[in-house]
Amino acid sequence: MEDAPGAREAFERARAGFEAHRGLGVRERLAALSTMKAVILERRDEIVERVMAEVGKSRTDALIAEIIGTVDWISWLERHAAGLLKPRKVKTPITLLGKKSMLLRRPLGVVLVICPWNYPFHNAITAIAAGVVTGNAVVYKPSEHAPCEGLVEEMLACSEVLRDLVHVVYGDGSMGRALIDEGPDKVFFTGSGATGAKIMSQAGAKLIPVELELGGKDPMIVFADAPLERPVAGALWGAFTNAGQSCSAVERLLVQSPVYERFMERLIEEAGKLVVRPDDKGDADIGRMTAGFQRDKVIAHVEDALARGARLRFGEVPGRDSLVVRPVILDGVTPDMAVWRDETFGPVLPVMPFADEAEAVRLSNDTGYGLCGSVFTADRARALRVTEALEVGGVSINNVNMSEGNPGLPFGGVKKSGFGKLRGPEGLLGFTVSKAVLIDKATSKIEANWYPYTEEKHRRFNRFIDALYTGRRPRLPGIARHGLGLERFSQRPRSRG
Template sequence: MSQTAAETKDRIDVHNPKTGEVLYTVSEYTVEEIADIYEKARAAQAVLAKMSVAERLQETQKLKKYLCDNMDEVCRKIISETGKSRTDALLAEIYPILDMLDYYAKNAVRFLADQKVNTPIVMLGPGLTGTVRDFFSKKAKIIYEPLGTVLIVAPWNYPFHLSIFPAISAFLAGNAVIIKPSTQTPLKGLYEEMIEKSGFMKDAIQCVYGSRKTGERLIDAKPAKIFFTGSVSGGRHVMTQAAKYLIPVELELGGKDPMIVFDDVHLERATSGALWGGMLNCGQTCTSVERIFVQESILDAFVAQLKEKMEKISTLSTKPDDDGGLCVGCMTTSFQIEEIEAQLQEAQEKGADIVSGGKCVPGTHIFPPTLVVTRNLSLKILNDETFGPVVTVVPFKTEEEAIRLANDSPFGLNSSVWSRDLVRAERVARALVSGNVSINNVLATQANAALPFGGAKESGMGRYHGPFGLHSFSNIKSMTIDQSSDRSEINWYPYTKEKFELLTKLFKTLYSGHPLALLRAGLLGSKLAALVKKQRL
C-alpha cells in the first residue's frame, strides 16, 4: 500500500510525501452521485455546444487570470501532495497551462472553423456532367463539433498539468469535462476553488475523487470519450472496460526515453541536458531521459562530467527549505521507490556500476540522483520504466548501433539526439520509433504548444496539443452541399451498358496522365451528362 495515499474500503487518506502528514481524506463516489455529476455535465454541455469558440475562450481566459493571480498558492498545493521542488512546479505544472491558454486564445477560432476542401472534378459540372451553374453549386467542407461529455483520467506525477491541459482542450472543442484525479495526488479543492473564484462556467469542468472503483463507475456511465494518462497496465485496464461500450480512448502512457550522444557533441551542454532531462520532477516524468547511449570514445569523459554535476545539484538532503533554489524534490509514492530499488539491486548483482547515488534516505521519500553505467542490455533498469531519479549510460560504436539500441524497447514516447552534425542528427532522429524527438535538447517538443504530443508502441495512441488538441476532442464531420435542382448525378440509377462504357472511358482518360486528359475528359463528360438526362427514371 502506498504511503502517499492509504486506502480503506471507502476512504482514501492523502499524505504529504515529504512529511508523511495526512493532508485530508477523500471518499469514493457512489453510482448515484456519479449519475448526478453526468447529468450536470450534460446540461452544461448543451449550453456549451451553442457557444461560439470565441465565447468559450472568454471563459478559459478567466482561468488564465486566476493562475496568474494565484500562482504561488497553486504551486504550494501541488508541492504539498507531490513533493516536487517549487521551480519544477512552476516550470512543469503552471507554465505549460498559461502558455497553452495564450496559444489557443490566438489560434483556437481558426483551428475549429469550418474547413473548405476541394471537390473531385468528376463530381463537379460543366463539360462533365452538368451546367455552368452546377459547376459552382457543389461545395465540401469539414466541420468540428463537440463529442459530449469527456472523461479525463489524470496521473499522480503532474496532477495539475496533465488534468487541466486536456480538460481545457476538450472544453474549447465544446465538451463538458469530468476529471478523475489520481488517488495519490488528487489536489482536492484546487480545481473547485479555481473554477468558483475565477467565475468560470459552472459544471462545465467537474472533479470526481476516488480509487479505481470510482474510475470504473465513471466509465460505466458512458462518457463520449476517455483521455487517460498513466501506466501501460492502467491504460490496458481502461481500454478493456471502454471496449465494452465502444467508447473511444486516447492513451498517454509510459516511456523509456533514449538520449543518443555522438562524440562530436558539445559535452558541457549534453551533460547538463542529461542531468535536467533525467532529474526533472525527481525523474517522475514519462518523457524523462532514462537511457543514455554515449559514443564509446567519449564515454569516460561524459560519465565523469555527469557525475560531477549530479553531485552538485541540491536535494532535500542538502536543502530542506525550498526558497525556489531546490533542484530535486522527493519521490511522491513509496511503491515507486520500491520499484527503483528492485531495479538497482538487480543491476548491481549483475555487474552494473552505480557511479553515484543509488540509496533512498531511510524513512523518507528522498532518493538521490543516481547514475548507472553498464553494458548488460538484459537488465530491467534498461528495459522497464524506472520513473525515478536514475539514468543509465551504455556505450555504442556506430550510428547504426545507436539507433538499434534506442529502438530496442516496447516504448516510444520521447527521445533526443546530440551532435554538431545536424544532418546526421536529423537522420538519426527520423530513424527513431518515437512520438517526439529533440535534437541537441531534451523534453523540448512538449514545451511547444503548437506541436502534437503522444507516443508510439506501448507509449500510447492518439495526439493532443496544438490543433490536434482540439480536433482530438471533436466529432470531425464531413459535409457536401449541392444546390437544389432537377439534375441527376452520373452515379445514380439507372445503370445501363452505355453509361458503363462512357464511365470507363472517362476514368481511363481523366487519370491517364496525358497533357490533354482534362479536355478529353470534358468531352466525354458532356456525352455522359446528356445520357444521364435522357435515361433518368
C-alpha cells in the same frame, strides 16, 4: 466547496451543462478560459505550494512545469483554436463538378479525463481547456495519490460556463471504472501502461474511443562531436527533473565511446552539485518522490542492476524510510537489466557506451516503449537521420524534453507508450469529431451515377474514365466533352422496353 459528485451525478451534471452551453461559440469559450488563465497567474504561488505539498517537487520545478506549461497552452489556444475549429473548405474533384465540399468540427459530448499524480495541476488544466474550447463538457478524475482536492474547482469558479461544463470526481481505480460505466463519449487517460490496458479493455467493450498517454523509457544519445557541457547538463535535468517522475524523463543515456569516460567524469562531477531538499524556497533542484510504492520500484531496479554487475557511479541505494531519494547514476548496465528494460519513473540514470550511429539507433529502439528521445550532435544531417530512425513520438535535437514543451507540437508516443496525441493541432482536434459535408444545388437534375443503368451509359462512363485517368496528363477538353455528354444522356428518361 460543495461535496464532489459521484460518477452518475457527475455525468448528469456534465450532460446538462453540455446542453445548456452547446450554442456557445469558440470565442465565448475562450473568454472563459482566458479568465481562468488570469486567475492561475494571480494565484500561482498558492498553486505551487499545493503541488509541492502533495507531490513533493521542488519549488522551481513546480513553477515551470505546472504554471508556465499550463498558461502557455491556454495562450496557444487563444491564438489558434478558433482557426483550427472553423469550417474548412475542401477541394472537390472534377468528377463532382458543380458541387462544393467542406469539413466541420463538432464536439464529442462529455469526455472523461483521468490524470496521474506526477503533474496534477498541469495535466488537469491542459486537458480541461482542450475539452472546453472544442465545445465539450468534461468529467475529470485526478489520481488518488495527489488529488490536490479543491484546487481545480477553485480555478473553475471564476466562470459560470466552466463551473457548468467541468465536474471533478475523486476516488481510486474503482471510481475510474464507475465513470467509464457511465458511457463517456471519449476517454483521455494519462498514466501507467497496466492501468491504460484495463481502461482500454473496459471502454472497448462499450465501443468508447480512448486516447492513452502512457509511460516511456526515453533514450538520450550523445555523439562524440557534441560540445560536452550542454549534454551533461541536459542529461542531469532530463533524468532528474521532478525526481525522475516524468513519463518523458531520460531513462537511458547512450554516449559515444571516444568521449564516454570524459563524459562520465563530468556527469558525476556536476551531479555532486545538485541540491536535493523538499519544501525549499526556490533554491533546491530536486524535491522528494511522491509515493512509497514508486520509491520501492526505484530500489528494486537499482538493486537488480547491482546484483547483475552494474557499477554505482554516483549516489546510493535509496532507503525505505524516506521519500527523499538522491540521484543515482549507473554504468556497466546491460539490456537484460530492469533498469534498462522497464520504466523506472525515479531519479535513476543508467548509462551505456555505443560505437556508431547504427548501434545507437539499435540500442535506442530495443524497447517496447516509444514516447520521446533526444539526440546531441554538431552534425545536423546525422541528427535528422537519427531522429527519423528513432521509434518514438517526439525528438529533441540538442535538447531534452522540449518537443513536449512546445504547445504547438503534438505529444504522444508509439508502441507501449500509447496512442493519440495531446496538445498541438492534432491533440486539440482529438477532442472533436469531423463531419464531412457535400453541397449541391437544389435542381431537378438526375446524377449521372443514379439509375437507370444502361449499356449506353456504361460505354459513356468508360470513355469518361479513359479521358480522365489515362494518358500522361489529363486532357481537359476531352474530359469536359465526355463528362458533359454523360450528364446530358443521364437526364433522358428510360425508354420503355
